[in-house]
Amino acid sequence: GQQLNQSPQSMFIQEGEDVSMNCTSSSIFNTWLWYKQDPGEGPVLLIALYKAGELTSNGRLTAQFGITRKDSFLNISASIPSDVGIYFCAGSNNNDMRFGAGTRLTVKP
Amino acid sequence: DAGVIQSPRHEVTEMGQEVTLRCKPISGHDYLFWYRQTMMRGLELLIYFNNNVPIDDSGMPEDRFSAKMPNASFSTLKIQPSEPRDSAVYFCASRRGSEPHGYTFGSGTRLTVV
Numbered sequence: 585g586q587q588l589n590q591s592p593q594s595m596f597i598q599e600g601e602d603v604s605m606n607c608t609s610s611s612i613f614n615t616w617l618w619y620k621q622d623p624g625e626g627p628v629l630l631i632a633l634y635k636a637g638e639l640t641s642n643g644r645l646t647a648q649f650g651i652t653r654k655d656s657f658l659n660i661s662a663s664i665p666s667d668v669g670i671y672f673c674a675g676s677n678n679n680d681m682r683f684g685a686g687t688r689l690t691v692k693p
Numbered sequence: 694d695a696g697v698i699q700s701p702r703h704e705v706t707e708m709g710q711e712v713t714l715r716c717k718p719i720s721g722h723d724y725l726f727w728y729r730q731t732m733m734r735g736l737e738l739l740i741y742f743n744n745n746v747p748i749d750d751s752g753m754p755e756d757r758f759s760a761k762m763p764n765a766s767f768s769t770l771k772i773q774p775s776e777p778r779d780s781a782v783y784f785c786a787s788r789r790g791s792e793p794h795g796y797t798f799g800s801g802t803r804l805t806v807v
Contacts, residue, residue: 615794617794625800625801626697626786626799626800626801627736627784629796632794672736679741679748679749681726681796683735683736685735686735
C-alpha cells in the first residue's frame, strides 16, 4: 500500500526558531495536507495543497507540494510555545487519505 | 456547529467484551470515516461511508470489527470480542463532498482493553 515517510520524528527547539519537516511517498498523490494534533484531540487541518509545485502560506506556516507529487514540506517560522503538538502530513487520492507517522514538536520558552 | 461528536471519550473494557463506539457527524456532511491511531501504526483508515453506504472497508482489521451507519447523523464501530491489541484511539471524521480539505475530526475515543 501507499507509505508516507515523515521526518523528523521529533524536534526540540527554542522559541523563536524556525521549523522544517517533510514527507515523502513512494506513490503519487493528488492532494497533500498538513494537520496538527493537540493532546486529547483529533487532527486539525492547517494547510491543503492541490497542485504540484504549489507553495501556500497560512500565517507563520508555509507548505509546498513537491513537483513530483511524491513529497511535501511544512515550515513554521518564529515558533511560539503554542506550536507544540504533533504535525501530520497526509496524502489524498479521492477518498483514500493516508497519514505520515507524525512529527512531535516541543518548543522551549 | 458542534463539530463531529464521539462517545464515549474513554472506554476501558475487559478482553472478550463487546465495545461500541459512536459518532455523530456534522450535519450536511455526506462522508464519514473511521480511523484508528496507535503509536506503532499511526493513523489508519478503517472504513468510510458515503450517504450512509459503506464504500471501502478494506482497512477493517478483522471480522471482529464492524461498522454501521443507519442514518445520516449516526454511525457505530463495534468490536466483538475485544482484544488487548485493539487498544488505541479511534477517530471519526466527516466531510461534505469530495474535497479532502473538508475533513473534520472528532476528539476520539480512547479504548483500553485489559
